[in-house]
Amino acid sequence: MEQLIIEGEHPLYGEVNINGAKNAAVAIIPAAVMANGKCIIDNLPGIEDISKLVDILTKLGAKCSFDGIHRLIIDSSKIDKYKAYYDSVREIRASYYLLGSLLGRFGRAEVALPGGCNFGDRPIDQHIKGFEAMGAEVYIEHGMVKAYAPNLKGATIYLDVVSVGATINIMLAAVLAKGVTTIENAAKEPHVVDTANFLNMMGAKIKGAGTDVIRIVGVSNLEGVNYTIIPDQIEAGTYMIAGAITGGDIKINNIIPKHMEPLTAKLLEMNCKITEGDDYIRVIAPKELQSTNVKTMVYPGFPTDLQPQMTALMCASNGTSVITENVWESRFQYVNELKRLGGNINVEGRVAVIEGKAKLTGAEVKATDLRAGAALVILGLAAQGKTIINNAKFIDRGYEKIEDKLSSLGAKIIRVKK
Numbered sequence: 418m419e420q421l422i423i424e425g426e427h428p429l430y431g432e433v434n435i436n437g438a439k440n441a442a443v444a445i446i447p448a449a450v451m452a453n454g455k456c457i458i459d460n461l462p463g464i465e466d467i468s469k470l471v472d473i474l475t476k477l478g479a480k481c482s483f484d485g486i487h488r489l490i491i492d493s494s495k496i497d498k499y500k501a502y503y504d505s506v507r508e509i510r511a512s513y514y515l516l517g518s519l520l521g522r523f524g525r526a527e528v529a530l531p532g533g534c535n536f537g538d539r540p541i542d543q544h545i546k547g548f549e550a551m552g553a554e555v556y557i558e559h560g561m562v563k564a565y566a567p568n569l570k571g572a573t574i575y576l577d578v579v580s581v582g583a584t585i586n587i588m589l590a591a592v593l594a595k596g597v598t599t600i601e602n603a604a605k606e607p608h609v610v611d612t613a614n615f616l617n618m619m620g621a622k623i624k625g626a627g628t629d630v631i632r633i634v635g636v637s638n639l640e641g642v643n644y645t646i647i648p649d650q651i652e653a654g655t656y657m658i659a660g661a662i663t664g665g666d667i668k669i670n671n672i673i674p675k676h677m678e679p680l681t682a683k684l685l686e687m688n689c690k691i692t693e694g695d696d697y698i699r700v701i702a703p704k705e706l707q708s709t710n711v712k713t714m715v716y717p718g719f720p721t722d723l724q725p726q727m728t729a730l731m732c733a734s735n736g737t738s739v740i741t742e743n744v745w746e747s748r749f750q751y752v753n754e755l756k757r758l759g760g761n762i763n764v765e766g767r768v769a770v771i772e773g774k775a776k777l778t779g780a781e782v783k784a785t786d787l788r789a790g791a792a793l794v795i796l797g798l799a800a801q802g803k804t805i806i807n808n809a810k811f812i813d814r815g816y817e818k819i820e821d822k823l824s825s826l827g828a829k830i831i832r833v834k835k
């Protein structure tokens with residue numbers, strides 16, 4: 418097991434570069450399965466989820482090679498399988514995007530029910546509803562989702578809930594279907610737009626990505642392309658919060674400031690000073706952070722994937738803060754670990770009430786999922802003394818070289834193998 422060990426109370430100063438977006442990368446790599454030719458994907462984050470996805474594609478018959486950590490060349494021309502089994506997909510939720518892309522390419526797909534972070538029930542009924550509307554037969558058998566559609570046809574699909582996964586998955590299947598597909602009540606997250614941009618560059622005809630109605634005119638062929646992934650909104654937000662909790666002053670480079678607006682607004686309310694340029698944000702922490710209230714929402718609302726990190730920040734602010742989690746039904750399971758570090762948090766259903774100015778002291782804790790792990794790192798940076806975070810591997814699923822980046826900002830953090 419790997420641990421991160423942090424000696425807290427060292428303010429962060431300096432600059433940090435943000436990697437490409439995990440949630441865009443994990444959709445774009447499965448999308449490359451549909452190309453007739455080589456795709457070169459740049460600005461990939463060097464994280465576990467990417468290497469796992471590449472292993473899955475290789476097992477399907479794709480030729481994948483890395484040119485450095487951040488550039489991947491995928492040649493899908495020899496893919497001859499349409500099944501991805503449990504042993505490959507269990508730890509990576511985004512493997513469900515292979516349903517859409519393999520269905521588009523082969524008219525059939527079999528993918529084990531996805532794994533990923535556990536924060537309550539994570540249904541895929543809206544994905545299935547979309548595929549069925551397009552003429553697919555979909556059923557679940559022996560833990561596999563099996564979809565067959567020799568003649569995938571465009572359809573109008575209204576999503577009952579705004580789902581990033583369902584929006585992207587239906588878009589993937591629709592690009593090679595016959596006719597027009599319309600997705601209503603679609604998700605508008607930056608990674609939905611990035612995936613649509615990638616597909617359009619390959620020759621797809623998608624309009625409206627980034628709004629709640631996406632229209633896709635099916636085409637018969639997609640070409641290989643060279644594409645650069647957008648910066649990671651959640652990694653950037655995590656460092657902004659880390660800077661704020663330590664009383665530091667950091668510049669976060671290689672980002673799209675517009676994507677950070679929901680967080681920037683909250684940090685301003687908490688009294689941080691923020692300046693922005695075209696591709697950076699500087700966060701200057703105040704002497705005393707003020708409390709605030711947050712409700713997680715679909716984009717452009719406050720992202721649920723920054724909720725645990727924000728909870729950590731609220732533990733150190735002055736006054737009482739309230740966070741309401743509107744996306745996932747049980748995404749507060751991690752708070753017991755924050756409490757070990759002194760966090761004063763009470764959870765009632767989807768609402769957490771955080772009494773600020775807690776006396777934060779280091780302790781041994783464990784990461785229970787990716788973003789919960791990031792929240793522990795953040796609180797550990799502010800806590801007095803030593804914090805030991807077990808299960809650091811969870812954090813590696815979404816953060817490239819987190820200890821190196823934080824160390825370069827002045828944090829005292831090391832990784833050890835136990």
Ligand code: UD1
Pocket residue numbers: 440443510511538539540541542543544545578579580581582583604721722744745746
């Ligand atoms: C993606 C992100 C995840 C983030 C989430 C919400 C990836 C790989 N993961 O997950 O980090 O937390 O968006 O921003 O991009 N739902 C249904 N039926 C469905 C699908 C979803 O009821 O078929 C519900 C879910 O239970 C949840 C909500 O819709 O309450 C949002 O889920 P969704 O946007 O699909 O999340 P993911 O795509 O799995």
